[in-house]
Amino acid sequence: xxxxxSDIGVLLSDTGMWxxxxxxxxxxxxxxxxxxxxEKSGVLNLGVEGMMAVGAMxxxxxxxxxxxxxAAIIIAAVAVALFATLHGVVSVVLGADQVVSGLALTILGxxxxxxxxxxxxSQAPGAKFDDLSxxxxxxxxxxxxxxxxxxxxxxxxxxxxxxxxxxxxxxxxGLNLRAVGESAATADAxxxxxVGTRLIAVAIGGAFAGLAGAYLTLKxxxxxxxxxxxxxxxxxxxLVIFGAWRPGRVLIGALLFGGLIAxxxxxxxxxxxxxxxxxxxxxEINPILVSMLPYLxxxxxxxxxxxxxxNRPSVAPAAIGQAYRREER
Amino acid sequence: MRSDVFLTERRGEHREPAHTTSTGxxxxxxxxxxxxxxxxxxxxxxxxxxxxxxxxxxxxxxxxVHAVLGENGAGKTTLMNVLAGxxxxxxxxxxxxDVEQSFSKPADAIAAGVGMVYQEFRLIPTFTVTENVVLxxxxxxxxxxxxxxxxxxxxxxxxxxxxxxxxxxxLSMGERQRVEILKALWRDARVLILDEPTAVLxxxxxxxxxxxxxxxxxxxxxxxxxxxxxxxxxxxxxxxTVLRGGKTVASSLSVDxxxxxxxxxxxxxxxxxxxxxxxxxxxxxEHVLAVDDMVVHDVHGRAVVAGVSLTVAxxxxxxxxxxxxxxxxxxxxxxxxxxxASQGRVSIGSTDLTKLNPRSRNANGLAYVPxxxxxxxxxxxxxxxxxxxxxxxxxxxxxxxIDRSAAEDRATDLIERYNIKVGRVDQxxxxxxxxxxxxxxxxxxxxxNPIALIAAQPTRGLDVQGVKAIQEIIVDQAVDGVGVLLxxxxxxxxxxxxxRLLVMHEGSVVAxxxxxxxxxxxxxxxxxxxxxx
Numbered sequence: 001x002x003x004x005x006s007d008i009g010v011l012l013s014d015t016g017m018w019x020x021x022x023x024x025x026x027x028x029x030x031x032x033x034x035x036x037x038x039e040k041s042g043v044l045n046l047g048v049e050g051m052m053a054v055g056a057m058x059x060x061x062x063x064x065x066x067x068x069x070x071a072a073i074i075i076a077a078v079a080v081a082l083f084a085t086l087h088g089v090v091s092v093v094l095g096a097d098q099v100v101s102g103l104a105l106t107i108l109g110x111x112x113x114x115x116x117x118x119x120x121x122s123q124a125p126g127a128k129f130d131d132l133s134x135x136x137x138x139x140x141x142x143x144x145x146x147x148x149x150x151x152x153x154x155x156x157x158x159x160x161x162x163x164x165x166x167x168x169x170x171x172x173x174g175l176n177l178r179a180v181g182e183s184a185a186t187a188d189a190x191x192x193x194x195v196g197t198r199l200i201a202v203a204i205g206g207a208f209a210g211l212a213g214a215y216l217t218l219k220x221x222x223x224x225x226x227x228x229x230x231x232x233x234x235x236x237x238x239l240v241i242f243g244a245w246r247p248g249r250v251l252i253g254a255l256l257f258g259g260l261i262a263x264x265x266x267x268x269x270x271x272x273x274x275x276x277x278x279x280x281x282x283x284e285i286n287p288i289l290v291s292m293l294p295y296l297x298x299x300x301x302x303x304x305x306x307x308x309x310x311n312r313p314s315v316a317p318a319a320i321g322q323a324y325r326r327e328e329r
Numbered sequence: 330m331r332s333d334v335f336l337t338e339r340r341g342e343h344r345e346p347a348h349t350t351s352t353g354x355x356x357x358x359x360x361x362x363x364x365x366x367x368x369x370x371x372x373x374x375x376x377x378x379x380x381x382x383x384x385x386x387x388x389x390x391x392x393x394v395h396a397v398l399g400e401n402g403a404g405k406t407t408l409m410n411v412l413a414g415x416x417x418x419x420x421x422x423x424x425x426x427d428v429e430q431s432f433s434k435p436a437d438a439i440a441a442g443v444g445m446v447y448q449e450f451r452l453i454p455t456f457t458v459t460e461n462v463v464l465x466x467x468x469x470x471x472x473x474x475x476x477x478x479x480x481x482x483x484x485x486x487x488x489x490x491x492x493x494x495x496x497x498x499x500l501s502m503g504e505r506q507r508v509e510i511l512k513a514l515w516r517d518a519r520v521l522i523l524d525e526p527t528a529v530l531x532x533x534x535x536x537x538x539x540x541x542x543x544x545x546x547x548x549x550x551x552x553x554x555x556x557x558x559x560x561x562x563x564x565x566x567x568x569x570t571v572l573r574g575g576k577t578v579a580s581s582l583s584v585d586x587x588x589x590x591x592x593x594x595x596x597x598x599x600x601x602x603x604x605x606x607x608x609x610x611x612x613x614x615e616h617v618l619a620v621d622d623m624v625v626h627d628v629h630g631r632a633v634v635a636g637v638s639l640t641v642a643x644x645x646x647x648x649x650x651x652x653x654x655x656x657x658x659x660x661x662x663x664x665x666x667x668x669x670a671s672q673g674r675v676s677i678g679s680t681d682l683t684k685l686n687p688r689s690r691n692a693n694g695l696a697y698v699p700x701x702x703x704x705x706x707x708x709x710x711x712x713x714x715x716x717x718x719x720x721x722x723x724x725x726x727x728x729x730x731i732d733r734s735a736a737e738d739r740a741t742d743l744i745e746r747y748n749i750k751v752g753r754v755d756q757x758x759x760x761x762x763x764x765x766x767x768x769x770x771x772x773x774x775x776x777x778n779p780i781a782l783i784a785a786q787p788t789r790g791l792d793v794q795g796v797k798a799i800q801e802i803i804v805d806q807a808v809d810g811v812g813v814l815l816x817x818x819x820x821x822x823x824x825x826x827x828x829r830l831l832v833m834h835e836g837s838v839v840a841x842x843x844x845x846x847x848x849x850x851x852x853x854x855x856x857x858x859x860x861x862x
Binding site: 172182 | 435436452453454464465468471473498
């Protein structure tokens with residue numbers, strides 16, 4: 001027990017771990033925020049993993065071409081927004097099954113990114129987001145070298161989070177978005193364009209997945225290979241449920257899941273071996289177990305949510321997964 | 330008592346329908362040049378196999394509460410959907426305040442000032458009252474408290490009690506209806522259509538609704554009140570238009586001229602016999618179908634069938650008359666085993682069916698032609714063969730397999746015997762006319778020689794030949810000794826076919842008549858609840 005507590009102390013005092021936590025948190029937050037927007041409109045998009053792969057590859061390529069991380073990440077966002085529109089057209093305009101179409105987007109995206117990115121594997125990164133120093137704030141103990149030294153995309157992600165919350169809850173556009181996702185027929189009768197709203201939501205969701213993917217290859221692991229996304233997209237999909245479709249809770253979940261991703265490998269890399277006995281970890285935990293935790297936590301949240309919705313409507317958008325066609329008897 | 334007081338209150342107000350006083354000096358000044366708020370003229374609307382409106386018309390004066398009466402299938406809802414922009418009429422014109430309109434979608438009608446409150450509310454349960462009200466016409470940035478205040482003030486202006494900040498799933502049916510009305514008022518609807526608004530309300534809530542419609546009419550708005558309950562029409566409305574078979578049979582009657590007999594006569598048709606009373610040729614035998622003290626509750630726990638007992642003898646046709654929604658449908662479903670009964674027994678001959686599932690009841694000789702021929706009776710996306718063998722596929726089977734050629738023979742046989750016009754037996758049914766669908770359904774149900782037949786609204790929506798064909802099949806069955814329970818809203822049909830005529834009102838059988846001696850007025854009065862307790 002004492003050794004376990006000291007292990008936790010080792011992890012908590014690891015600045016690298018905290019920086020990793022924040023970076024993965026930013027990535028998951030961006031991807032999940034996009035999925036929240038799409039799902040709020042009633043469109044489930046299981047293509048996040050594939051969209052992130054396309055974003056990661058495009059961002060890496062654009063970084064080499066332009067030399068600017070900002071230009072690269074914007075190009076990635078636009079490219080993935082267009083890619084996501086494929087899902088939008090198939091599932092919203094044509095009314096195909098959202099699950100099938102979304103899974104197809106994942107498979108297509110992974111393949112497309114691997115194919116187009118073949119030559120990028122051996123190339124050095126052309127652009128990278130640097131840590132952003134906030135002067136005196138970055139000198140603070142603890143939060144200084146971690147939170148207040150994160151790169152600008154971290155602040156952009158927080159800004160987008162606040163913006164998304166505001167738009168969803170405090171604007172006409174958000175009211176229409178939620179209405180379309182709760183009951184398309186009701187929204188249609190009230191004069192809200194169902195197809196247009198959903199298409200835009202899916203495209204914006206794609207743009208966010210593009211930002212997340214590009215952030216991976218322009219910051220976290222500045223390199224490209226076809227398996228680089230490695231399931232982060234699926235964690236983002238689970239995170240939407242974990243966060244109950246609310247940006248604030250999604251942020252908390254992103255940091256929690258980001259922490260699990262950051263901690264996992266350290267059970268191996270910081271293991272005590274040989275002569276080293278201080279400032280290292282003695283507990284043996286298989287990192288694969290740690291990487292399962294986000295999904296376990298999501299299942300736990302699903303159980304809690306379903307118990308809670310016994311006497312009240314579910315927190316999930318009611319029309320999720322349902323194509324809409326106006327009916328004439 | 331309550332509604333009487335209310336009636337006097339409201340009648341005391343000075344707001345007679347404008348067109349009755351159009352030459353008088355004291356018309357409300359706001360509507361000076363406008364004679365009609367709504368004018369629907371010569372509206373035709375056809376659906377595959379059904380003519381819903383056949384030249385229907387409706388004229389509503391500004392500032393009046395106008396009842397639209399008619400039985401189910403009379404075309405009321407279709408006509409209102411034309412006015413609300415849901416359907417485009419095949420023929421006919423829609424005018425609002427004397428200006429011709431052409432609506433291609435509901436939003437057009439909303440923009441022109443028509444609001445409709447459907448029987449099934451179109452509200453988003455997880456939205457607050459305010460969010461539901463402003464959806465579709467909200468400001469770009471929503472200030473929650475300001476909007477809630479605004480909605481609250483609007484509600485207060487019309488005496489609508491509501492809590493703008495509550496989520497709709499927490500509200501009662503009456504409150505939800507008030508939210509729907511608020512939605513229309515928020516868009517400044519000049520014409521508000523209420524589709525059977527009191528069906529989901531308690532008596533107190535219904536009285537409340539009457540006060541609200543009066544307040545709206547007092548501002549010069551027009552309310553169209555779809556109903557088939559005489560007492561509320563007399564209490565809440567100024568005038569009434571009656572539809573029957575898709576046509577307008579009486580327009581803009583003063584409700585003071587309306588009584589139960591007249592209303593029943595208008596709604597179900599006068600004594601001009603279309604069908605001849607059938608001459609019984611077969612003797613009536615032993616009881617084949619018996620229902621004993623059946624009680625059925627709906628999802629809200631209300632007893633929609635409140636202790637019904639009846640018997641049908643061999644070769645007898647027992648008719649059940651009643652205004653729609655008085656328990657006929659749950660009664661039929663419960664006898665067939667589709668709806669669980671909370672109490673009571675069903676037997677066929679000496680076999681007790683009470684605990685059996687629908688398939689076993691059918692195997693014991695009970696056939697059921699349900700009211701919804703598409704959906705409950707037939708699967709429209711399956712083809713004629715599959716539909717024809719839905720009941721009897723087990724006898725065509727060889728283990729888990731179905732003998733397709735035997736199935737096709739069975740279907741072809743039905744198609745020939747009942748003169749069903751299908752293009753190809755392997756095409757989905759969806760394109761068939763109502764008459765052909767019904768002949769296929771009835772033919773299938775009679776295929777394995779039942780002992781008793783429940784036929785619910787078997788001729789509703791069919792054309793003249795279709796009606797005749799189905800009625801002939803039913804009579805033939807009775808002649809062959811089948812006991813028939815015929816549930817219908819068509820009094821002509823019931824008088825022509827039945828040996829005995831029962832009347833249902835509010836879930837109970839309230840009267841029994843001999844069709845040879847009873848008058849339509851007597852039956853109509855029983856249907857309207859006269860003498861019922």
